[in-house]
Amino acid sequence: MEYEEAKEKLVAALQKKQKTKSKFYFNDLAKILEAKPRDAKKVINRMVQEQVLEYWSSGSTSLYGLHGTGKQAAAEHED
Amino acid sequence: MAKHPTPMLDQLESGPWPSFVSDLKQLAEARAQNKEGVEFQIPADVAEDLLGILELSYKHGRTHWKHGGIVGVFGYGGGVIGRYCDQPEEFSGVAHFHTMRINQPGGKFYTSEYLRNLCDLWDFRGSGITNMHGSTGDIIFLGTTTPQLEEIFFELTHKYNQDLGGSGSNLRTPSDCIGQARCEYACYDTQAMCYDLTQEYQDELHRPAFPYKFKFKFDGCPNCCVASIARADFSFIGTWRDNIKIDQKAVQAYIGGEIPPNAGAHSGRDWGKFDIQAEVIDLCPTECMAMDGKTLKINDKECNRCMHCINVMPRALRIGDDRGVSVLAGAKAPILDGAQMGTLIVPFISAEPPYTEIKETVIEPIWDWWMEEGKNRERLGELMKRQGLQKLLEVTGLNPDPRMVQEPRSNPYIFWNEDEVEGGWERDINEFRKDHRR
Incomplete structure (x- = not known):
């Protein structure tokens, strides 16, 4: 996944959850990105x-x- | 007169021990007088307000510190811990009271000039309150405000060539013993390895992507002065593969009383004549020592590196010459799942720079596994317990070794797959669940 696409995906997912949650573990973000931790970390x-x-x-x-x-x-x- | 009355804290000073309350009062007075004319960048009465809010916490039986914060220095996800009090009107000096962790020098060696520079910086831009050292080993700066963080970081890095340490879900500041700089027991250069791995893993140290904290600790010998075996997710403990070197003449000198045992450490009291049988041989946990006439014999194959004999008779017994490290994994303090000691995963590996084998065959595969499989706030030791040592061996490609278990059948976290057991097994899970509920 390209960086811009990944960024958009992550921002959209986090914004969707804003009403109930504003802070996320790294693993939650990696799951949203559907990426291995090392790749998710770069993004x-x-x-x-x-x-x-x-x-x-x-x-x-x-x-x-x-x-x-x-x-x-x-x-x-x-x- | 003190800004806030502190009767309960005052009582703490009446005990026989050195008191942090007295220290804080002394600091409060020094900042109030400001004899050196420091242009304090945070409130001068920070120490008085700290005492005041602590007294209030004692009175209420509840903390008045909020939990964590978003503050930090740009690009770093660790090294700064946001602390705010929930009574900022009454205790304005500690409205912001952030902690900064400073990566301590290897072996905690520093010059007085280095310390003076750090303290001057902290008097100027912080509370002046330090913790030398935090339990992870860092130099801890306690209490500053948000606007000072970047200023302090700039001065530390640009003037003093000094980085912040780790906090949060990061690699924590690696910590080592004084090693070969001063200790004849050191089996490898702890400071070189600690420094190399600190530099190699800067990204892991400053940008959190782990499920939880992760600690490297380096002990030069099994005396474990840094207590790596009890605290570190990866503990690197110096060891040797050949035999303990024995100077039989010196053994006789200990027996004859010419050399005091334990380098004279217990000479403050008369313990009687040194008895090698009672004080060394009988205390050997593997019973691998004996006197054969006037000759001390050691069955080195049985030695488990307890270090007792070497500690008692350091001039007669010395570490072997074929040296390296043992790597243990999974130690932790009792937060979630009880305390755990490290599990031996590599009995012996070379500890020569650039440590490629250690990095590529031990550290990185285990990190990859933990980052993928570890639950949030799960330490490596807990993952090892949950998924089994077998899984760790699988991800690292390490060969099973009897030294990885304490004794046969004592490690319940080793599981076997059906294809690994001759004949395999078959079972009906529904039948099994009739007698064994989840």
Whole structure:
């Protein structure tokens, strides 16, 4: 899958879930992309660089979300 | 007078131990006086507010820290842990109180100049509160605000040639013992290997794509000063394949009392004359040692590298010359599924740069398996338990070895496929389920 196509697919899937969920495990994203983790990582890293996605970390676990979405973004005054 | 009354914290200071409360009060006073004229970039009263919110947490019996955050430095998914308090009006100094993890130098060797630079930077742009070192080994900077993160990262990387460490679902900052720099027991250069793997796996260290945390730890010998066997998903423990080298003259010198046992470590009290039989030979877990007249004999085939004899008589007994590492996998602390010690997966492998065999035959195949099969927040050790050692051997192509099991029939996580057992087996699952419910 080309990068732009993968990006579109991921953004659409995450936007669809926005009402109930704003943060996702890496594996959830890889499943949406239907890609092996190493291939999914290349797409996801690029999307983070482009600020389409952003990291969320508890310190022990990392999650991903669409940039500026979710309660946390509002609470951190970064949306 | 203190900004917030802290009667419960004050009580902690009355114990006989060094107190973090006293340290924080000392810091609060130093920041209030600011004798060095530091232009603090975060509130000067951060330490007082930290004490205040901790007192409030004690009073309420609940934490006042929120859980995690989205903050970080650009391009990195680890190294910064967002911390916010839920009482920002009352404790404005700790409204943002982010943690930064700094990748510690190999073996935790650093110059006083390096430490001074880090501390000056942290006094200027952070709270001044550090943790030397966190349990993963990093230098921990505790408490700064969001605008300072990129500034600190820039100065660390551009001025001090210093990177952040790992946090979250990343490869965590690899950690090693002092190794051959100071220790005669070190069977390989722990610092070289730790540094090489840290550089090789930068992407894994900074961009989270694992199901959960993953730790590399490097111990130069089985004394395991870094406790890799109990904590690391991959623990690299130095070992040797040939025989323990024995200096029989020195053995006699220990027996005769000319050399103190344990390098004099227990000489603060009179334990009586050194008794090699009681203190060394009888304590050998595999009973592979004996005195033959005045000669100490070791049946090296039985030695399981407990290190006791070498620790007691370091001038008489030395590690062998054919050295490398044993690789163990799957150790973890008790978060989800109870504590687990590492399982030996490679009894001996060369530890010479560029470590290609270790990377290509051990680390990367196991990562690929864990990344594909691991559940969210499942450590490697838990996956090994769930899918079995057999599966790990399958993905790595490693040959089964008796040393991988503690003793026959004691490892219940080894499963056999029908085609691997002579004659196979057949069963009716419905019949089986009548007596064995899911």
